Amino acid sequence: MKVTIWNENRHENKNPAVRSVYPEGIHGAIQQFLSKSGVDADTATLDEPEHGLSQQTLDQTDVLVWWGHIAHDEVKEEVVERVYQRVLDGMGLIVLHSGHFSKIFKKLMGTSCDLKWREADEKERLWVVDPSHPIASGIGEYIELPQEEMYGEHFDIPAPDELVFVSWFEGGEVFRSGCTYKRGKGKVFYFRPGHETYPTYHNADVQKVILNAVQWAKPAGSNKPVYGNAKPLEAIGANQN
Amino acid sequence: MKVTIWNENRHENKNPAVRSVYPEGIHGAIQQFLSKSGVDADTATLDEPEHGLSQQTLDQTDVLVWWGHIAHDEVKEEVVERVYQRVLDGMGLIVLHSGHFSKIFKKLMGTSCDLKWREADEKERLWVVDPSHPIASGIGEYIELPQEEMYGEHFDIPAPDELVFVSWFEGGEVFRSGCTYKRGKGKVFYFRPGHETYPTYHNADVQKVILNAVQWAKPAGSNKPVYGNAKPLEAIGANQN
Amino acid sequence: MKVTIWNENRHENKNPAVRSVYPEGIHGAIQQFLSKSGVDADTATLDEPEHGLSQQTLDQTDVLVWWGHIAHDEVKEEVVERVYQRVLDGMGLIVLHSGHFSKIFKKLMGTSCDLKWREADEKERLWVVDPSHPIASGIGEYIELPQEEMYGEHFDIPAPDELVFVSWFEGGEVFRSGCTYKRGKGKVFYFRPGHETYPTYHNADVQKVILNAVQWAKPAGSNKPVYGNAKPLEAIGANQN
Amino acid sequence: MKVTIWNENRHENKNPAVRSVYPEGIHGAIQQFLSKSGVDADTATLDEPEHGLSQQTLDQTDVLVWWGHIAHDEVKEEVVERVYQRVLDGMGLIVLHSGHFSKIFKKLMGTSCDLKWREADEKERLWVVDPSHPIASGIGEYIELPQEEMYGEHFDIPAPDELVFVSWFEGGEVFRSGCTYKRGKGKVFYFRPGHETYPTYHNADVQKVILNAVQWAKPAGSNKPVYGNAKPLEAIGANQN
Numbered sequence: 001m002k003v004t005i006w007n008e009n010r011h012e013n014k015n016p017a018v019r020s021v022y023p024e025g026i027h028g029a030i031q032q033f034l035s036k037s038g039v040d041a042d043t044a045t046l047d048e049p050e051h052g053l054s055q056q057t058l059d060q061t062d063v064l065v066w067w068g069h070i071a072h073d074e075v076k077e078e079v080v081e082r083v084y085q086r087v088l089d090g091m092g093l094i095v096l097h098s099g100h101f102s103k104i105f106k107k108l109m110g111t112s113c114d115l116k117w118r119e120a121d122e123k124e125r126l127w128v129v130d131p132s133h134p135i136a137s138g139i140g141e142y143i144e145l146p147q148e149e150m151y152g153e154h155f156d157i158p159a160p161d162e163l164v165f166v167s168w169f170e171g172g173e174v175f176r177s178g179c180t181y182k183r184g185k186g187k188v189f190y191f192r193p194g195h196e197t198y199p200t201y202h203n204a205d206v207q208k209v210i211l212n213a214v215q216w217a218k219p220a221g222s223n224k225p226v227y228g229n230a231k232p233l234e235a236i237g238a239n240q241n
Numbered sequence: 242m243k244v245t246i247w248n249e250n251r252h253e254n255k256n257p258a259v260r261s262v263y264p265e266g267i268h269g270a271i272q273q274f275l276s277k278s279g280v281d282a283d284t285a286t287l288d289e290p291e292h293g294l295s296q297q298t299l300d301q302t303d304v305l306v307w308w309g310h311i312a313h314d315e316v317k318e319e320v321v322e323r324v325y326q327r328v329l330d331g332m333g334l335i336v337l338h339s340g341h342f343s344k345i346f347k348k349l350m351g352t353s354c355d356l357k358w359r360e361a362d363e364k365e366r367l368w369v370v371d372p373s374h375p376i377a378s379g380i381g382e383y384i385e386l387p388q389e390e391m392y393g394e395h396f397d398i399p400a401p402d403e404l405v406f407v408s409w410f411e412g413g414e415v416f417r418s419g420c421t422y423k424r425g426k427g428k429v430f431y432f433r434p435g436h437e438t439y440p441t442y443h444n445a446d447v448q449k450v451i452l453n454a455v456q457w458a459k460p461a462g463s464n465k466p467v468y469g470n471a472k473p474l475e476a477i478g479a480n481q482n
Numbered sequence: 483m484k485v486t487i488w489n490e491n492r493h494e495n496k497n498p499a500v501r502s503v504y505p506e507g508i509h510g511a512i513q514q515f516l517s518k519s520g521v522d523a524d525t526a527t528l529d530e531p532e533h534g535l536s537q538q539t540l541d542q543t544d545v546l547v548w549w550g551h552i553a554h555d556e557v558k559e560e561v562v563e564r565v566y567q568r569v570l571d572g573m574g575l576i577v578l579h580s581g582h583f584s585k586i587f588k589k590l591m592g593t594s595c596d597l598k599w600r601e602a603d604e605k606e607r608l609w610v611v612d613p614s615h616p617i618a619s620g621i622g623e624y625i626e627l628p629q630e631e632m633y634g635e636h637f638d639i640p641a642p643d644e645l646v647f648v649s650w651f652e653g654g655e656v657f658r659s660g661c662t663y664k665r666g667k668g669k670v671f672y673f674r675p676g677h678e679t680y681p682t683y684h685n686a687d688v689q690k691v692i693l694n695a696v697q698w699a700k701p702a703g704s705n706k707p708v709y710g711n712a713k714p715l716e717a718i719g720a721n722q723n
Numbered sequence: 724m725k726v727t728i729w730n731e732n733r734h735e736n737k738n739p740a741v742r743s744v745y746p747e748g749i750h751g752a753i754q755q756f757l758s759k760s761g762v763d764a765d766t767a768t769l770d771e772p773e774h775g776l777s778q779q780t781l782d783q784t785d786v787l788v789w790w791g792h793i794a795h796d797e798v799k800e801e802v803v804e805r806v807y808q809r810v811l812d813g814m815g816l817i818v819l820h821s822g823h824f825s826k827i828f829k830k831l832m833g834t835s836c837d838l839k840w841r842e843a844d845e846k847e848r849l850w851v852v853d854p855s856h857p858i859a860s861g862i863g864e865y866i867e868l869p870q871e872e873m874y875g876e877h878f879d880i881p882a883p884d885e886l887v888f889v890s891w892f893e894g895g896e897v898f899r900s901g902c903t904y905k906r907g908k909g910k911v912f913y914f915r916p917g918h919e920t921y922p923t924y925h926n927a928d929v930q931k932v933i934l935n936a937v938q939w940a941k942p943a944g945s946n947k948p949v950y951g952n953a954k955p956l957e958a959i960g961a962n963q964n
Binding site: 331373379380 | 572612613614615616618619620621622644652664666667668669702703704705706707708715716
């Protein structure tokens with residue numbers, strides 16, 4: 001299995017506070033813990049040619065992890081389309097935190113993906129509401145993050161195929177924080193936490209969830225479906241009574 | 242449309258504090274606000290013959306509202322079976338609060354329906370997570386109840402067909418508080434609030450939700466399905482190639 | 483309630499065979515049976531200014547019915563965007579037959595919406611798989627259409643929120659023919675039958691389903707959600723232990 | 724991973740025609756192909772003490788496969804209850820064909836699980852409707868069985884969490900043939916084919932689906948949830964405004 005971690009990588013370059021939390025970038029932090037678990041993980045960033053997501057790279061990617069925030073608009077339509085086609089073809093996609101507003105997530109969801117938010121260093125608890133789900137494997141009753149950005153309902157997404165986590169926030173809100181979807185042959189997982197100023201991707205439980213999600217999202221399923229004009233499998237008219 | 246509100250009606254008779262909140266019983270309070278909205282609503286209670294749920298009563302009931310708590314075990318199996326068959330036949334069922342542990346709800350869910358709970362006069366906010374749902378009609382972003390019993394995840398239910406409300410509790414928990422299901426031709430709605438010591442059923446938003454739910458749950462759908470040995474609709478063997 | 487029926491209206495103008503089946507156009511046929519049932523229904527077509535879907539028209543439309551086939555590409559992006567925003571705002575949308583490939587349906591689904599098809603005058607049976615659903619109200623075990631175009635799986639849509647009908651085709655295929663979705667505050671129903679050369683929209687059961695769907699899809703739900711930066715509802719930091 | 728294959732094993736003993744198709748019993752046939760794929764699989768049958776399903780056996784079982792038909796009523800309540808608790812605790816359950824009417828399946832579903840049926844040696848095609856699902860891994864567009872018993876809609880089950888296969892039958896019916904559910908920490912898969920008089924479990928595609936299902940259903944997920952009276956995680960009352 002080959003994972004590609006895509007990161008906008010702008011906050012890290014502009015903001016020393018972010019760089020101090022993620023010296024190798026958010027993509028680097030994720031790559032590190034996935035690699036430690038034996039996952040073959042590469043990175044790609046916005047400012048590389050083709051945003052680091054050439055057709056060849058995507059064709060060799062089983063699961064793509066996506067973090068973006070302030071530069072969603074800079075992602076080229078042709079790259080979005082390329083990623084989209086790969087998802088329909090079976091590539092897994094893990095969308096993190098502010099990636100809810102990325103072009104690719106909105107295109108796959110068919111909704112605005114809007115939400116409430118607040119930066120107030122508040123406590124978050126991600127409660128497991130589906131204890132049977134492999135993405136929650138090894139997690140206790142909840143994941144606690146002492147300080148995070150708040151995301152609150154209403155989150156304008158289609159009803160998830162599976163709801164794995166629901167967040168509680170100190171300031172009074174809740175959020176559907178772990179949501180699975182299928183699009184074509186591809187699996188999609190949205191996972192809420194990970195504001196750039198907090199060490200969320202250094203949290204062992206958050207790392208476990210991303211590792212589980214990557215395993216869950218890897219390509220599987222039936223042979224590639226065939227579309228278009230089809231010959232009948234049975235004689236038509238033979239049955240007319 | 243004819244609604245029957247079933248109540249165990251034991252707390253009200255034993256506990257003056259509960260009686261002072263609900264002088265006519267929880268069933269009486271619900272009947273009152275439904276009637277004011279023009280809904281034909283009757284009541285039935287545990288200590289009536291057949292718990293007030295004779296075959297005739299159930300046959301004439303379009304939607305049954307259920308509140309029970311300390312006497313789930315006293316509900317006779319034959320009455321549970323009668324209610325169950327009526328749900329499969331199309332009667333709507335609204336299960337309130339501690340009714341999560343009623344025999345009829347557990348039978349329809351196929352799970353333990355267990356949960357966490359705490360009585361600590363804490364604040365609850367029921368956030369609307371499905372703003373398109375008719376059960377949330379006329380509700381703002383959330384319903385606030387200044388004091389309620391806490392119910393927390395994990396709530397051991399099947400993933401709801403639709404999730405309408407998610408509760409936030411002051412003490413740190415979340416809960417899937419408004420859940421729809423279909424069983425046979427019948428619709429089921431579980432709605433969390435309503436501990437007997439709080440004036441929850443006097444809250445205008447809670448009343449609106451129950452009124453909406455009753456409208457949503459009324460019988461509809463296709464003609465009664467036919468089961469068993471079936472004649473072929475098409476000649477079999479004619480198509481063999 | 484105000485319904486607008488949108489039709490591409492090209493086959494009717496080009497093909498006498500289609501015109502003989504639908505002398506007033508497919509939109510006219512649908513308008514007629516909805517009006518007879520007391521529904522206030524207007525029509526709009528591709529070749530009208532703004533395709534007949536001005537902002538004002540859409541703002542006054544509760545449910546939009548959509549039929550298109552050979553001219554999907556001619557529908558202007560700005561009109562698609564306008565319809566999309568209205569769906570997220572609560573307008574119902576009923577997509578018929580070849581509308582599966584319309585820009586608006588693909589945008590709302592987030593998938594290719596591709597499928598198999600065949601024109602061979604074959605028998606279709608739409609089996610009710612959710613007998614509790616109001617869209618199936620008054621329908622028997624199945625709807626039989628003596629001759630229709632075949633649509634076959636795999637149908638590349640997200641798993642429907644609710645699956646109401648599954649079609650059987652004489653030539654050996656099946657199809658998820660009645661699918662509900664929610665997007666934002668809006669409800670969407672895809673209904674398969676209705677190839678332009680068959681008198682499908684004159685079928686009483688098909689008419690009943692469309693009438694039911696229009697009732698089901700009308701706006702309901704909570705007040706309009708608020709998005710963006712939100713003040714805390716609770717004091718943050720007060721609970722630090 | 725340890726799989727236990729449970730079979731009623733009555734047809735095989737009474738009916739030479741069945742015995743000639745399954746000389747080692749249906750359980751033996753399933754054990755054989757699972758073992759060949761490296762799965763540690765044991766069998767258990769109705770006439771063994773405790774139906775071969777002692778607490779110890781179930782505690783060591785990761786996934787239970789269930790085939791029953793004419794002797795559902797002979798399965799003791801206490802064994803049903805034992806299996807039920809193990810499913811809620813995380814044991815996977817694969818229910819085959821006429822197992823739709825088993826006590827354990829009905830208890831987990833909360834519905835009658837009734838359906839239409841016909842024994843007429845007719846052709847069945849199981850179409851993949853979810854090509855992303857690991858249970859469909861390696862399967863083409865459909866599985867064809869030249870002769871099977873027909874099962875037809877309406878199938879009185881809750882809407883499946885995931886619908887993987889839909890069957891087409893020569894005689895004119897369709898059926899939701901591959902359905903996933905979650906109950907507590909356990910995963911359940913219902914798979915339609917396998918009437919005792921046909922060599923269905925010798926079909927390579929059917930074997931692949933059962934092997935995939937066993938992998939999919941193995942225990943995973945979060946730590947065991949805790950239920951009951953819970954201490955607050957946050958100070959209550961501190962936030963009163």
